[in-house]
Amino acid sequence: MTTVTGPATAADEPAAPAPPPPARRAGGRARAALGFAAGAALLFGAAPLVLSDFRLALLAKYLCVAMVAVGIGIAWGRGGMLTLGQGVFFGLGGYAMAMHLKLADAGPGALPDFMQLYGQLDELPWWWRPFASPWFALPATVLLPMVVAFGLGSLVFRRRVRGAYFAILSQALAAAMVILLVGQQGTTGGTNGLTDIQGFFGYDLDDPVNQRTVYFLIAAALLGLLALARQLIHSRYGELLVAVRDGEERVRFLGYDPATVKVVAYVVAAGMAGLAGALFVPAVGIISPALIGIVPSIEFVIGVAVGGRATLLGPVLGAVAVAWARTALSERFPGTWTYLQGLLFVLVVAFLPGGLASLWALRRTRRATPDRPPWWRRVPPARGGRTRTEVPAA
């Protein structure tokens, strides 16, 4: 930027040294493979060795939250859709799985225990019946949330609802789902939810060995979702999604329909939340309205915000950290954790919008450009976009 390189004259100017992208990409891929290997070693090797059965079960629960976080990272971090209602999709997946497991526990033809207790039902409601088959129930845990997200997203994004309006709408949806579940106590278990789940496809969930298997299943699913998210972020679609986040109108004027782009990200996030909900059920043995309502939906988002919403690993680490802190601190200070959590959210959003991951990125940038001044000496870009950090050489 020392001289004005005009469009007409640029061709005869020597090209400035640009970083070679192919090499960088190859390096990025190797680093990613290494990262996945390290993650697998940690989750499959170190964690089961070091942690007690009780702690491992807790970790399994946290990893489910982390799976939801991966989806929120895509929808919110990359797509700009602050979804405060992921509990809905988590719940759809969880209930679909729990319904199947309850029916399997009860045995063929029998009613689940809670229906006999206060349902006064003679036979299974029609919408429970398909869930008796694992061939329906298992795909439904993921597809049902995706279908709901598709319908909802198509309606909402085509009408150009966005920003805070979308956030409030998604939150209202979580509230509506809870009201629906509680109101239909006879067929949904009401406030109690679906509890006391004993078996998981023939395996007794009380057996620690089987609990461990469920943990491994969850860890594998999380790694799978991370791989999927990474592919998505680095694909052309991933770039387009960021473009929609930062300039929806501009994308429209380039011939794209931004609503379609957003719906896809929203549907993917919903599918991830559904899978997380489905695996949460065998890990914890219960799904209930309290686990999918407004508060847990916001807690999903807090973890993502703390970790760094626009990065791949930030949401996962943030979600696990916040969930762990919640367990650790709410045992010791039961009354204050909610306030602490709220404070954490406000602090992160106000002072570290990129989350903890941005600290890491900052360190890397500084290492890459040693002449870059520290952040407290940088001046925000003036109108015209030229930042003070790009000091003209002349």
Add this chain to the structure above:
Amino acid sequence: MTDAQNDGLRVRGLRVSFDGFTAVDGVDLDVPAGDLRFLIGPNGAGKTTLVDAVTGLVRATGSVRFGDRELLGRDVHRIARLGVGRTFQTAAVFEELTVAQNLDIAAGAGRSWWTLARRRRRLPDEVVAALDTIGLADRADHLAGTLAHGQKQWLEIGMLLVSDARLLLLDEPVAGMSHDERDATGALLETVSRDRTVVVIEHDMDFLRRFARTVTVLHAGRVLSEGTVAQVQADPRVQEVYLGHPVDAPTEA
């Protein structure tokens, strides 16, 4: 770039109203294919609103034909896919993406989901060509947010080129540019208009005199005058609008 004869813009009786205020009031406008047309007029003349109407951003009545297609009533992104591209007064590039990524996205409307779901192995040829045309080849891997103001405007024009827009509507492309940047932009517009139709909204009279092929003057939502730079400058009605009085027939301001 099919039939160059088909890439002209033909506006008839265009009318845009906001809550009773008529911003564009029956405009007829012909921009033949390959023209480099400047659209000028005082503030509030309806220049930007005219472009908004052509690109589908605001509702309008009348008729806007690009080639043999009627544009009015179509969605914004459909109009864009027909080959009508525009820029905005404030540069609107995707700052968190690199220059190459910006261009790649612009080149990609209509890509299949299969293509979208995969990584970009290499830059498409038209993107490489556009990087040269707009003089940002050495900045391909820089974030667009780090570009200078003028470079962002060039990037926007480049994005229209790769999107295969055959009609470019540019809203004050040289506003805030330095002298050298203006010259470079003018040269770029001349290059671009060799095989595309370009309409430029501009306030800068010096820039207009140097690069405009034809000029349309809008005033209060209507076409006031049209012709070459010399013809328009000699038009007493234009002088009245710009100077407050015609040169040889003084009236009150």
